[in-house]
Amino acid sequence: MVRATPLxxxxRRKAIIDVTIPLLREHGRETTTKQVAEAAGIAEGTIFRVFESKHELFLQALETAFDPYxxxxLLDQIDTDLPLRTKLVQIAALYQERFTGTFELMSKMGMVQPPQAIKHGSEWRERAREVSTRLVAMNxxxxxxxxxxxxxxxRLLTFSGSHPHISDGRILTPDEIVDIVLNGTLKESR
Structure with a gap:
């Protein structure tokens, strides 16, 4: 067996967390430390040198996966000079990626909401609203x-249109979301 690179x-903690997140997305709570060790290219015992338990590892991996920063x-990197529709599509696409990733991981882990220990509060949501509003306010x-x-x-249409149960399994695209918001659903008057 080849020795893992000294870290x-x-x-080492970050490397283990980084390989654990995709395993949790695939296997949920059934993920084993053996799978994590194999994915990280380390001995199983190495996990327990940096984590007290499998539970702590999973909790840290979930905290990282749900981290909004x-x-x-990415929201901050949207080009302010883009046309309004393009900015809104990019905003919707970023929200959708965040929402679908969260929904999928929570479903796989059997969660109905993020555990209290890893909720990031409303600060990040307010910052996201501020950044998005600033981008739109230019128009x-x-x-x-x-x-x-x-x-x-x-944001609301992206949330509901990205949730597999709310959307009846037909996820709205960012383009559809923006078209509905910008143009509504009425035909143009003749």
């Missing part, structure tokens, strides 16, 4: 409602 405890960074003259309300509608 600091923090680096990568999502916020406020083109809108008949407040940019905040446009963002709210996109």
């Amino acid at each position: 600091s405890p923090d680096e 990568d999502f916020l960074d 406020a003259d083109d809108l008949r409602i407040d940019p905040y309300e446009v963002v709210r509608a996109v």
Whole structure:
């Protein structure tokens, strides 16, 4: 057996968490430490040098998977010079990726909501609204409602349109979501 690359405890911890998340998405709570060790290319005992238990490993992996800050960074990277529709499609796509990833992981893990220990509070949601609203506000003259309300509608429709049960198994695309928000459902008057 080839020895694993020497890493600091923090680096080893992160590497183990990084391989655990996809295993949890695939196997849920049935994920074994043997599977984690194989995916990480380490001996099973190495896991317990940086985690006290399988439960702690899973909790840390879930906390990392549900961490909103990568999502916020991507939202911050949307080009402010893009046309309004394009910005909204990118916003909806990022929200959808976050929502579907969360729904899938929670379902696989048998969760109805993130555990209290890993909820990130409303701070990140407020920051996401602020960033999104700022992007849309640049086109406020083109809108008949407040940019905040446009963002709210996109977020709500993305959430419901991305949930497999709420959407009756027919997930809305980011383009469909933005078309509904920007154009409504009425035919243009003749």
